[in-house]
Amino acid sequence: EAGVAQSPRYKIIEKRQSVAFWCNPISGHATLYWYQQILGQGPKLLIQFQNNGVVDDSQLPKDRFSAERLKGVDSTLKIQPAKLEDSAVYLCASSSINEQFFGPGTRLTVL
């Protein structure tokens, strides 16, 4: 079974630039999550989708972050404009009933 796919794997940008990340979940998984993991911390949930609807985006900084999941499959997460403190690994996960499976993440460095 193919796992969660993410791209790009690495991205370096300057502050105030824009960036977008892509995620393709495991086939058949209705629930998709985006997490932010800052170095030395555990993953923090940014947004959760059920099919193409948002279940929870309470921790998403909506002034600069946006996410969508058109057609209930792939998802994109965008940051515009980026700040230095956005440097982190952005993890996408999808879930079956009992377990979340994570993608390899996108490592973002904001200079």
Place this chain on the structure above:
Amino acid sequence: RKEVEQDPGPFNVPEGATVAFNCTYSNSASQSFFWYRQDCRKEPKLLMSVYSSGNEDGRFTAQLNRASQYISLLIRDSKLSDSATYLCVVHSGSARQLTFGSGTQLTVLP
């Protein structure tokens, strides 16, 4: 207070040692509990679920104390390959959200 708190370590132990990690959670309504393992520069992966009766998977034993809101993970006969960060994870709410602790770093030394 953080929702899920762990001792960050690092724990440096010799091969063959027994090591225990502890975790506390603040939401008494939390429903499910897990330990995830995260290797350096890799994604988290489920290690095991934690049940009220305690559960064991080979060299790994997980315990839950709901009254004290406390979770533990015991690793016996440590192997070099056990070196990783261990994340305590709590599932709360109807939306199946996971809250992660900051992780405990383990290094098993030869």
